[in-house]
Amino acid sequence: MEINWSVKLFALFIFVLLSAFFSGSEVALFSIRKEKFKKQFSKNKLISGYVNNLLNQPRRLLVTILIGNTIVNVAASITAVSIALNLAPKLEISNEIAIAVQIILLTLLILLFGELVPKVYASKNPYKFVKRIAIPIYWTNVIVYPVAETITELIKISFSKIKIDKSKTVLTKDEITELTEYSHEKGKLDLEEQELIQSIVTFRKIQTGEIMTPRVDIKAISSDANFEDVVSRINETGHSRFPLYKENLDEIVGIIYAKDILSYLNNGNEKKSFSLEALTRKPIFVPKSKHISELLREFQTKKMHIAIVVDEYGGTAGLVTLEDIIEEVVGEIWDEYDKEEDPVKKISDNEYIVLGKVSIDEVNDILGGSIISEEEGFETIGGFILKTAGSIPKDGYNFKKKNFKFTVKEVLGKRIKKVIIEKENKS
CATH class of the missing domain: 3.30.465.10 (Uridine Diphospho-n-acetylenolpyruvylglucosamine Reductase; domain 3)
Incomplete structure (x- = not known):
């Protein structure tokens, strides 16, 4: 009887250990990045292959872990009940009291050593933990395949009929903003990282009119300008692109690129045939209300870097460049021609x-x-x-x-x- 009791106690220890194995495996396997694991264990093709196979079927892997954990926890409960019933007469207590004490002790045992300790360790050392459990968890996955596959299919069928609002499964923009502010306060993010994340979050909301260079600051070239006037304007401003207008800025007819003027600089014969009209590129006109995310895609599609912003009456309100859009994400970009002035x-x-x-x-x-x-x-x-x-x-x-x-x-x-x-x- 004493041997039987010792065997049961040893079996209980093994079951708690297996519970820790499955609990830690769940946290570790779903914490690692597959590509990083491949790089770290590129020399160990066996483990790398097993982990890759497991992570390619995450739903089945999760079902396997839950099945394994459930089985060992049930087995631990049965073993603990048996031990309690064996000890009750020796301790001269009723079976009911023995079972009640057993429930409390086993719950604490599994909660502490079967759940908390392994999960905390696995979360802090996921790659080391995965290396140790990859082979046994893979073969467990193979052994319980029929049961796991059946349960997986039942889950698919059940949830296919339930409509899930995916918008509520992700963080909202406000929540991301609050999270970055909290992370900055706790020292997890520096100020530049916080501002970058918040700029990306708010990027889609920004309208062209908010970031445009206003009409009064536009540096443009008249369609009547001669070669010397154009070169002088380029040297004066340092800009690489200019709107071309007729009577006034409400009559913008094109865009002039400074690089297109270069071929004329050292060629006297070509200067005589210089024509702004021949160098003019078709401008993009956008309303002030256009979102900069949409304008960015338009710039990419049309391979342009500048657009003319118009108001509700069709008049020129300002201009916006690709640099203006990028600065909304990464902050101010200064080149050799920019003169920084504190606002x-x-x-x-x-x-x-x-x-x-x-x-x-x-x-x-x-x-x-x-x-x-x-x-x-x-x-x-x-x-x-x-x-x-x-x-x-x-x-x-x-x-x-x-x-x-x-x-x-x-x-x-x-x-x-x-x-x-x-x-x-x-x-």
Whole structure:
């Protein structure tokens, strides 16, 4: 009887060990990346082949693991009950109490050593764990194939009749944003990585009108320009592409590439036959409301890098380039011709110099409240100044709003380039 009890205790140990084997296998096999595993174990073709075979049929693998785990847990329960009934008379307790104690102890035993410990270890060392269990789990998969395949087919049939809302099985954009913010706070993501992920998430929402170069900043070439005028314009701006217009910017007739002008530079005879019309490429016209994800695909299809943005009346509102779109994901790209200028420059705790193109939202953030309302019909600080002045103001024009003083620092043509914002201390 003593030998029988010892054998049962040993069997119980084996069953708990097998439970740990199946639990850890589940976590490890579904945690690894197949390609990385192949590289790490490229010299061990046997294990690599077994793992590849298992992962090619994930549903069947999961069913195999669940069958194995269920069988050993049931076997452990039966063995534990038998041990409890054998010990009850010796301990002079009733069978009911012995079984109740057995249930509590076995639950703790399986939960701790059959589930938690192996799963934690496997999650931290998935590749090492898979290397150890690949062969036995593969042959277990082969042995229980008929049962596993039958259950797998039943699952397919059952779930084929159930409509699953796939949109609820993935993270929403807001959840991804919150997750990146949390990861950044915990030090798992640096600021650049967080901003990159959030830019990708919001990419599809952005409209062309939000990122375009406004009409007043467009560097274009007149269709009447001669060769020297065109070369001068290229040298002056450093741009590689220019809109070509007739009377004004509302009559853009094409796009000129600077590289097409190169062949004329050292050839006097060709300069005489120079014709802008012959070098003109057909422009792309897009509305301000077009999403940049759609425009990116259009650029790829038509092999273009620049598009003219039009307003609801068909007039030219601005232009947008491939670089503008890419910058929405990776951030500002500076080349040798770009002159970086801070949109907001802090002079003191109470004074800022702000570019006219800075948005009202950004200005309000700087000033610490809703000082200016967008509902008044403008989007930038420059637009706010223009509406307040009622005309094109001169340098030095100023006014007060709430406890802030706004002074025009620089006007370029019809556009306000820089504004000084001062917070006045209340006496």
